[in-house]
Amino acid sequence: MNINNLETILIKIFKKNGLKADHAKICSDALINAEQVGAYAHGLSRLKMYCDRIRKKLINPNPKIRIKKISQSISSIDANNSIGFVAADIAIKRAIQNAKKTGIGMVAVKNSGHYGLSGYYAEQAVKKNLITMIYTNAPPAVAPFGSSKSLFGTNPICFGTPSGSKIPFILDTSISMINRGLIRFAARNNKKIPKGVALDKFGNPTSNAKKALQGVQLPIASFRGSGLAWMVDILSGVLTGSNHAGKVKDPFDDFSGPQNIGHLFITFKTNLFVKNYKARIKENIKIIKKLPKNKGVKEIVYPGENKYKRLKMNSKKEIKISQIVKKDLEILVK
Amino acid sequence: MNINNLETILIKIFKKNGLKADHAKICSDALINAEQVGAYAHGLSRLKMYCDRIRKKLINPNPKIRIKKISQSISSIDANNSIGFVAADIAIKRAIQNAKKTGIGMVAVKNSGHYGLSGYYAEQAVKKNLITMIYTNAPPAVAPFGSSKSLFGTNPICFGTPSGSKIPFILDTSISMINRGLIRFAARNNKKIPKGVALDKFGNPTSNAKKALQGVQLPIASFRGSGLAWMVDILSGVLTGSNHAGKVKDPFDDFSGPQNIGHLFITFKTNLFVKNYKARIKENIKIIKKLPKNKGVKEIVYPGENKYKRLKMNSKKEIKISQIVKKDLEILVK
Numbered sequence: 001m002n003i004n005n006l007e008t009i010l011i012k013i014f015k016k017n018g019l020k021a022d023h024a025k026i027c028s029d030a031l032i033n034a035e036q037v038g039a040y041a042h043g044l045s046r047l048k049m050y051c052d053r054i055r056k057k058l059i060n061p062n063p064k065i066r067i068k069k070i071s072q073s074i075s076s077i078d079a080n081n082s083i084g085f086v087a088a089d090i091a092i093k094r095a096i097q098n099a100k101k102t103g104i105g106m107v108a109v110k111n112s113g114h115y116g117l118s119g120y121y122a123e124q125a126v127k128k129n130l131i132t133m134i135y136t137n138a139p140p141a142v143a144p145f146g147s148s149k150s151l152f153g154t155n156p157i158c159f160g161t162p163s164g165s166k167i168p169f170i171l172d173t174s175i176s177m178i179n180r181g182l183i184r185f186a187a188r189n190n191k192k193i194p195k196g197v198a199l200d201k202f203g204n205p206t207s208n209a210k211k212a213l214q215g216v217q218l219p220i221a222s223f224r225g226s227g228l229a230w231m232v233d234i235l236s237g238v239l240t241g242s243n244h245a246g247k248v249k250d251p252f253d254d255f256s257g258p259q260n261i262g263h264l265f266i267t268f269k270t271n272l273f274v275k276n277y278k279a280r281i282k283e284n285i286k287i288i289k290k291l292p293k294n295k296g297v298k299e300i301v302y303p304g305e306n307k308y309k310r311l312k313m314n315s316k317k318e319i320k321i322s323q324i325v326k327k328d329l330e331i332l333v334k
Numbered sequence: 335m336n337i338n339n340l341e342t343i344l345i346k347i348f349k350k351n352g353l354k355a356d357h358a359k360i361c362s363d364a365l366i367n368a369e370q371v372g373a374y375a376h377g378l379s380r381l382k383m384y385c386d387r388i389r390k391k392l393i394n395p396n397p398k399i400r401i402k403k404i405s406q407s408i409s410s411i412d413a414n415n416s417i418g419f420v421a422a423d424i425a426i427k428r429a430i431q432n433a434k435k436t437g438i439g440m441v442a443v444k445n446s447g448h449y450g451l452s453g454y455y456a457e458q459a460v461k462k463n464l465i466t467m468i469y470t471n472a473p474p475a476v477a478p479f480g481s482s483k484s485l486f487g488t489n490p491i492c493f494g495t496p497s498g499s500k501i502p503f504i505l506d507t508s509i510s511m512i513n514r515g516l517i518r519f520a521a522r523n524n525k526k527i528p529k530g531v532a533l534d535k536f537g538n539p540t541s542n543a544k545k546a547l548q549g550v551q552l553p554i555a556s557f558r559g560s561g562l563a564w565m566v567d568i569l570s571g572v573l574t575g576s577n578h579a580g581k582v583k584d585p586f587d588d589f590s591g592p593q594n595i596g597h598l599f600i601t602f603k604t605n606l607f608v609k610n611y612k613a614r615i616k617e618n619i620k621i622i623k624k625l626p627k628n629k630g631v632k633e634i635v636y637p638g639e640n641k642y643k644r645l646k647m648n649s650k651k652e653i654k655i656s657q658i659v660k661k662d663l664e665i666l667v668k
Contacts, residue, residue: 147622173558173562228505228507240607273444274574280572291478303561
């Protein structure tokens with residue numbers, strides 16, 4: 001489907017669900033970006049879910065988002081159960097402002113929802129020549145080390161920095177072996193998932209996506225990954241005043257209340273301590289790219305590079321849409 | 335050996351090597367703490383190395399450490415090739431001051447050296463009721479994803495927060511499958527290392543510690559761990575004005591110049607966004623501890639809990655000292 005047509009449809013759908021025009025545009029942009037970078041699990045496959053939650057009054061289409069200034073550097077945002085995209089968009093813009101003013105910015109968000117890709121917001125900060133660290137929690141998917149029950153979300157750790165070239169350095173990694181969204185996407189499309197990334201509800205390894213959704217996802221590096229997930233839950237949940245300790249609701253399955261996800265955005269200037277940051281990071285990347293490669297490896301890439309290339313490649317092309325999403329769009333736009 | 339006796343010997347050794355009394359005490363405290371928490375790879379096994387580097391004028395025993403105020407929140411420290419313990423001690427104290435004043439503190443250190451355990455400094459901030467994030471780079475040990483050559487250090491990610499109880503929550507995790515110090519410790523004591531954590535110089539898996547030191551350590555979770563290591567190199571090396579991209583010298587093997595390691599300390603108040611942080615984190619930990627456990631697991635512990643218990647247990651006991659370290663002490667104190 002042509003991008004402009006898709007945008008028109010998405011904005012129409014969100015406006016029909018009560019979002020203001022500017023908020024509808026923010027949501028549409030984020031979903032199209034996810035499709036273009038190949039993060040389908042954060043793209044159109046979630047559209048129906050967002051609309052369902054709006055209709056059930058679990059996402060507030062017309063939120064009164066309150067921004068509180070804690071200091072010149074620090075702000076707190078109560079998103080009033082807005083759709084996550086809108087809360088995150090306001091938050092990263094405020095974090096950018098704060099860092100531009102004082103060198104460092106920190107913005108906490110509570111009463112928010114799933115906002116798609118952390119890297120999408122990191123890009124905004126990097127485009128303004130800032131370094132950024134972004135944390136968000138998510139519904140239970142990963143068992144804490146030592147436990148047999150899911151509690152942590154796939155809780156991504158995101159770090160972005162200008163790279164000295166036009167392709168930003170954006171690390172956006174979940175602490176699970178695989179993103180939950182990818183499992184959902186596989187389940188929806190009857191595809192298998194790799195071995196070693198999840199257990200079924202009986203604790204047995206499985207490559208069946210539907211069984212994995214009912215079971216437990218495995219964290220990276222056992223206690224290390226579990227600790228990192230716990231850190232993200234504290235930074236984005238405990239600290240911000242949001243749900244934490246497994247209380248973030250699954251947006252697809254749990255309609256008993258709003259998600260109340262929390263986010264934390266930290267931003268700072270690149271030239272706080274050195275004058276030639278761009279030259280330094282450029283040299284850093286250059287040295288690493290020139291290292292001897294493993295067999296079969298064509299190029300050593302930095303985090304975000306592949307995603308950027310997919311975005312550029314796809315931004316002029318039609319967006320491929322699965323039959324399931326096509327049906328969603330047809331029903332939702334009516 | 336009795337702790338007081340050990341402290342007397344260590345301070346004597348450091349003073350003999352030209353350190354001022356207060357700096358000698360800082361170093362002694364850090365080394366004893368590492369022994370007490372069971373982090374032997376960061377303890378007395380490094381003493382001879384520090385002294386060697388001081389004698390070779392690669393560590394400056396009497397540094398002129400310059401602290402520059404960038405803003406009320408942000409400071410930069412040129413450690414003038416001091417021993418890492420001293421630079422880190424000054425830096426975390428300044429980061430604490432800055433956060434107490436403005437809510438958030440950030441301190442970058444350049445021209446420093448190996449400082450032992452990040453968690454040791456995190457504890458200082460947590461004791462002052464702050465949350466902290468600490469990054470430092472290290473000599474090449476881990477190959478970037480796609481490469482066959484070591485370049486990243488084991489680059490720890492450290493996060494500390496008050497826990498609502500007397501045992502602080504301190505995550506201090508290297509991004510390698512195993513700490514390099516543990517491999518060194520095993521090599522020095524002719525012990526084996528676990529399988530699957532390192533390759534020898536020919537790219538073959540090995541559990542021989544000496545061969546592993548000549549080879550490559552494996553990052554956690556392949557591209558994810560590699561990305562996190564890269565992030566730490568940027569935050570602690572590129573940003574601070576320190577060595578990066580594999581240029582941090584190995585303190586044991588490379589006497590061609592100072593290490594010029596970089597550190598980054600971020601600190602912030604717990605009550606920026608919520609009034610009841612202590613109650614919230616306490617609840618978070620309580621819920622997770624009550625989860626059903628895997629077979630054979632007695633208790634779900636949070637990061638730092640085991641280390642704290644070892645410290646308490648060992649703080650009243652004699653410190654066990656290996657024959658090799660005993661010999662080091664005897665020679666160095668003369």
